[in-house]
Amino acid sequence: MSSSIVLTGFLASLLAGGATVLGALPILRIARPTEQQQNVLLGFAAGVMLAASFFSLIMPGIDKAEEMGASRMMASAIIVTAVLIGGAVLAQLNAIVPPLDELGLGPDGMAAARTRRVGLFVAAITLHNFPEGMAVGVSFGGGDLGAGAATAIGIGIQNIPEGLAVAGALASIGYSPRAAVLAALASGLVEPIAGLFGVTLVAWAQALLPWGLGFAAGAMIYIVASQIIPDTHARIAGGGRATTGLMIGLAAMIFLDTTLS
């Protein structure tokens, strides 16, 4: 692998990951969201990540497995297995992770249960950036710069609303806007690390990619269904405008993932 391809793959995944912070910036303008605004933000974040699970993890995962020679049936079976493993692992993690405030990570004065739920959600979003960054690295590592650039742009674009998802979720449990934006940036910076892995160890990364994408989707869907949606309903009976937020997030992400990437 030539060093210029490795450098290009790394820089492209850095730019794609860095795009996460762009989406988080509007949070700086909402100093102290009301309970209703918090619910809309959290619902929006859930909608964004649900759509991302299907359009930027599950569907590309099936495509990657097929590109590597699997039949459609086999590719689908691999992703389904990975999705179920992802959900099962998160269910186990959910059972063993202590409340974040016990670890000294939570904002003061927030319910430990709520902090923990949102913490798991942010962890799942960060985790899903790993196979995404790997996908950028692998597509450069294949030697086709055009394909690499297209993957990096597609992933960079869907990272923008994801940045708002991370920052909005953290703002909803009392993190300062600045801390929420920095956390969004940190979640995106997983991508260049994974990108470097993808571009240098293409064969390994390629074989792992369908599993990683499916796993991340399962983890995300599990957290949204078991933690985030119930949390919005616990804050305000019936969820208030959380479902409206979810539908807007879902629609925005479906549009971005199917038109711009």
Ligand SMILES: [Zn+2]
């Ligand atoms: Zn994503």
